[in-house]
Amino acid sequence: MDYITWSADPIILSIGAVKFRWYGLFFSGGFIVSYFIMQWIYNSEEKNIADVDRLLWYQIAGTLIGARLVHVIFYEPAFYLAQPIKILYIWQGGLASHGAAIGIILSIYLYQRKITMSSLWVLDRVSIPIAFSAFFIRIGNFFNSEIIGIPSNVPWAIIFTKVDLIPRHPAQLYEAFSYISIFTLLLYLYNKTNIKHKQGALFGTLLFCVFFSRFLIEFIKVKQENYDVDLFFNTGQLLSIPFMIIGLLLLNFSLKKNTNT
Numbered sequence: 001m002d003y004i005t006w007s008a009d010p011i012i013l014s015i016g017a018v019k020f021r022w023y024g025l026f027f028s029g030g031f032i033v034s035y036f037i038m039q040w041i042y043n044s045e046e047k048n049i050a051d052v053d054r055l056l057w058y059q060i061a062g063t064l065i066g067a068r069l070v071h072v073i074f075y076e077p078a079f080y081l082a083q084p085i086k087i088l089y090i091w092q093g094g095l096a097s098h099g100a101a102i103g104i105i106l107s108i109y110l111y112q113r114k115i116t117m118s119s120l121w122v123l124d125r126v127s128i129p130i131a132f133s134a135f136f137i138r139i140g141n142f143f144n145s146e147i148i149g150i151p152s153n154v155p156w157a158i159i160f161t162k163v164d165l166i167p168r169h170p171a172q173l174y175e176a177f178s179y180i181s182i183f184t185l186l187l188y189l190y191n192k193t194n195i196k197h198k199q200g201a202l203f204g205t206l207l208f209c210v211f212f213s214r215f216l217i218e219f220i221k222v223k224q225e226n227y228d229v230d231l232f233f234n235t236g237q238l239l240s241i242p243f244m245i246i247g248l249l250l251l252n253f254s255l256k257k258n259t260n261t
Contacts, residue, residue, distance in 0.1 A: 028139035030133030066103020207247030
C-alpha cells in the first residue's frame with residue numbers, strides 16, 4: 001500500500017542564527033486569533049474592549065508557565081533536575097497541555113480581580129478561542145513531526161520521514177480534528193443557545209470534551225514520557241482524568257443550578 005509521506009521542514013526561514021519555525025507561527029497565531037475572537041465576544045456583550053488586551057497577556061503568561069512546569073515535573077523530571085537552567089529554554093520544546101489548562105485557570109482568576117466579571121464568566125468565553133488555539137498547536141506539532149502515533153496499516157497512515165520510514169497513526173491530526181470540532185460546538189452553543197448564561201457550562205464542556213478526546217487518542221500515541229512507567233494508562237491519560245471529572249461536575253452543577261433558579 002502507498003502511504004502518505006510527510007517530510008516538511010519544521011523551519012520556515014533562517015536569518016543567521018535565528019530560525020523561524022512553523023510551530024512558533026501556529027502557536028503565536030493561536031493567540032492572535034484568540035485575541036480577535038475575544039474582542040468580538042466582548043463587543044457583542046457590550047463589555048470593555050480594552051480589557052481584552054490585558055486578558056491576552058495574562059493568558060500568554062499562564063499558558064507558558066503552566067505548560068512548561070507540568071512538562072518538567074511529569075514528563076522529563078530527571079533531565080531537568082540534572083540541568084535546571086534548561087527549564088527556561090522553552091524554545092527547545094516541552095509544553096504540556098494539562099499545565100496550560102491549569103495556568104490559564106489561575107491567570108483568569110488573577111485577571112478577573114481587575115475587572116467586574118466573574119472567573120467563570122471569563123472562562124466560559126475564553127473556552128471558545130482556547131479550543132481553536134489547541135487546534136493550531138497540533139498543526140504546529142504536525143509540521144514538527146512530533147506527537148506521532150504508533151505504527152499502523154490504516155489507509156490514512158502517514159510516514160514521518162524525519163522520524164523513521166514506518167507508517168503511523170497521525171495522532172496530532174486526530175487531536176487537531178477533535179479540537180476544531182470542539183471549537184465549532186462551543187461557538188454554536190454560544191451563538192445559538194442560552195448556555196452562555198449558565199455560568200460554567202461552556203468551560204465544563206471544553207474541559208470534558210478536550211480531555212476525553214486526549215484520553216482516547218493517547219491509546220494510539222507513541223510514549224512521550226522519558227522514564228519507565230508500567231501502568232495501563234500513560235501520564236497524559238492519568239493527567240486527563242481529573243480534568244474530565246471536573247468538566248462533568250462543572251457542567252452538571254451549572255445546568256442544575258440554572259434550572260432550579
